[in-house]
Amino acid sequence: MTETAAPSAADADTVRGEVEAFCDDKWDPDLTVEQWWRLLAEAGYAHPMLPPSVGGLGYGQDQAALVSLVLAERGVLGPPGGLGRMLAAPTIAIHGTPEQTERFVPEILDGRVGWCQLFSEPNAGSDLASLQCRAERDGDEWVITGQKVWTSGGQVSDKGMLLARTDPDLPKHAGISWFAFDMDQPGVEVRPLTEMTGRALFNEVFIDEARVADSALIGGLNNGWRVGNTTLMVERASLGSSGRKPPEAIPGPKGGALHLRAGEFVRPSGASSMSGVPPLGVDMWWWLVDLARKNGSIAGKVLRDDLMRLYGLIEINRLSIQRAKAGGGRAREARERSEQGAGDRASAAAPNIAKLTMSELNRSFRDIGMRIVGADGMLMGDSDSQTGGHIGEVALFSPAPSIYGGTDQVQRNIIGERVLGLPREPGPPRDTPFSQLPKN
Numbered sequence: 001m002t003e004t005a006a007p008s009a010a011d012a013d014t015v016r017g018e019v020e021a022f023c024d025d026k027w028d029p030d031l032t033v034e035q036w037w038r039l040l041a042e043a044g045y046a047h048p049m050l051p052p053s054v055g056g057l058g059y060g061q062d063q064a065a066l067v068s069l070v071l072a073e074r075g076v077l078g079p080p081g082g083l084g085r086m087l088a089a090p091t092i093a094i095h096g097t098p099e100q101t102e103r104f105v106p107e108i109l110d111g112r113v114g115w116c117q118l119f120s121e122p123n124a125g126s127d128l129a130s131l132q133c134r135a136e137r138d139g140d141e142w143v144i145t146g147q148k149v150w151t152s153g154g155q156v157s158d159k160g161m162l163l164a165r166t167d168p169d170l171p172k173h174a175g176i177s178w179f180a181f182d183m184d185q186p187g188v189e190v191r192p193l194t195e196m197t198g199r200a201l202f203n204e205v206f207i208d209e210a211r212v213a214d215s216a217l218i219g220g221l222n223n224g225w226r227v228g229n230t231t232l233m234v235e236r237a238s239l240g241s242s243g244r245k246p247p248e249a250i251p252g253p254k255g256g257a258l259h260l261r262a263g264e265f266v267r268p269s270g271a272s273s274m275s276g277v278p279p280l281g282v283d284m285w286w287w288l289v290d291l292a293r294k295n296g297s298i299a300g301k302v303l304r305d306d307l308m309r310l311y312g313l314i315e316i317n318r319l320s321i322q323r324a325k326a327g328g329g330r331a332r333e334a335r336e337r338s339e340q341g342a343g344d345r346a347s348a349a350a351p352n353i354a355k356l357t358m359s360e361l362n363r364s365f366r367d368i369g370m371r372i373v374g375a376d377g378m379l380m381g382d383s384d385s386q387t388g389g390h391i392g393e394v395a396l397f398s399p400a401p402s403i404y405g406g407t408d409q410v411q412r413n414i415i416g417e418r419v420l421g422l423p424r425e426p427g428p429p430r431d432t433p434f435s436q437l438p439k440n
């Protein structure tokens, strides 16, 4: 995947004009979701940051964010939601062979296939390299056995980004491989886990001698830690960004959206129909200010102070993301230079700082929102709440961003150890074979 420089003002005008013209010409709320997604994919707007050879436009993050913004402003349905487009497509575009890229990426970009991320296990979350799900070779296939957990969207996914241990006698980071795994096959059981929002966003996945072809091993045998790190870097960068986005629908046949009218998914608030969580950012800040004006709580000096502090945090987040982009998104290289005592440490830490700031934003919106709406913040859903249940949603979901994609503590460890050069946590030598490590 190519990195491109931030666009000039003229580039931004061109991008805006082209997306607006596309929407004016092609959007029709009576199209099916499948038809609309095909048009978006053909135009390169499903994932504009991918190179043109892989179905994108080679855009930088600024340009891609502008595409999202214009789609949201035009009130159209956005490209397929979920983790396939966000994580699997860019990972396969970087590490897959041309044949694998051609096989897997187009059906992600036009939403025909939905993906989940089969990384975390009961004893391998923060310490992901401790994963024990095993893959054993059987001819030109691999036999997979193990358990995954916290698998977002697993119940509606057709494929999974599977990390499995292909060689337990190698050191723990070295014996892992990344597979494009079929969810619909004997030996795969998906059990939804209901979280405190009342929804079942994620699942446990039990895998008992399921199969995956060797041709679906992405990035080479025992190279899965490197490939998985690409997935995680893309995830952190995506989770740290807070620009306005169009509404989404769940891809793939199990998502149930493909044959519905695209117009059904367009909501005036721009809220995602997948998570139900309203977008956090300046728009929501103004929404809170309006609420505080209407119910008179804006008169409180402490609340006004805190609202301004929140505004400052939103700005800091925006500037941190710009800094990450100014480094061309090359945080890993900056980190390597920084580990050698050279280079710009702030650039190296930019994705981690952006993710930490996003966790803090979630908590601040929760706390300030609750103070403004009071008891109404306990209501969920549109029916009873005078504020559409938004604050209740934000409050109940607020712990999640500080956990998924690597917890806040893990982000701080990365900044401390790999960017600031603090001593690493004690543990067995890194070259100890996984089979000889103590297991929980």
Ligand SMILES: Cc1cc2nc3c(=O)[nH]c(=O)nc-3n(C[C@H](O)[C@H](O)[C@H](O)COP(=O)(O)OP(=O)(O)OC[C@H]3O[C@@H](n4cnc5c(N)ncnc54)[C@H](O)[C@@H]3O)c2cc1C
Pocket: 116, 117, 118, 119, 120, 121, 122, 123, 124, 125, 126, 127, 149, 150, 151, 152, 153, 201, 202, 400, 403, 404, 405, 406, 407, 408, 409, 410, 413, 425
């Ligand atoms: C909403 C949501 C969606 C998710 N979706 C997916 C998904 O689709 N696919 C997937 O694979 N996973 C997913 N996850 C899992 C997520 O990546 C893990 O929950 C996360 O990595 C933490 O792992 P854990 O839950 O096992 O906690 P643990 O790793 O057990 O951590 C428990 C606590 O200990 C702290 N801790 C652990 N190690 C250290 C350390 N070395 N130093 C300091 N503190 C430490 C952690 O910060 C945390 O507070 C999701 C999680 C959430 C909340």
